[in-house]
Amino acid sequence: MLTLVRQLVELEKRRRDYCSDPREPADRCDRCGAQAYLRVVLMSGGELLFCAHHGRKFEPELKKIAAEIQDETERLTAVPASASDEDR
Numbered sequence: 286m287l288t289l290v291r292q293l294v295e296l297e298k299r300r301r302d303y304c305s306d307p308r309e310p311a312d313r314c315d316r317c318g319a320q321a322y323l324r325v326v327l328m329s330g331g332e333l334l335f336c337a338h339h340g341r342k343f344e345p346e347l348k349k350i351a352a353e354i355q356d357e358t359e360r361l362t363a364v365p366a367s368a369s370d371e372d373r
């Protein structure tokens with residue numbers, strides 16, 4: 286299964302080369318393109334993004350290569366109190 290993760294890392298590198306505009310928020314799942322809620326910072330550098338579904342699916346593998354995993358799946362249910370500031 287680690288080969289799959291390596292493929293993902295390669296994919297991420299390629300995406301970085303391709304998408305060089307730093308203003309473009311690439312918070313999309315690397316597997317399905319859905320909204321990403323899991324940011325995986327790799328020990329080898331770079332990072333991967335996953336939706337809640339794929340984040341959970343790959344978590345055991347990702348933990349082996351990740352320096353840090355930022356789980357933001359809570360955002361799926363929790364809405365920040367200040368989120369509706371522009372609604373006035």
Ligand SMILES: [Zn+2]
Pocket residue numbers: 314315316317318319335336337338339340
């Ligand atoms: Zn996904």
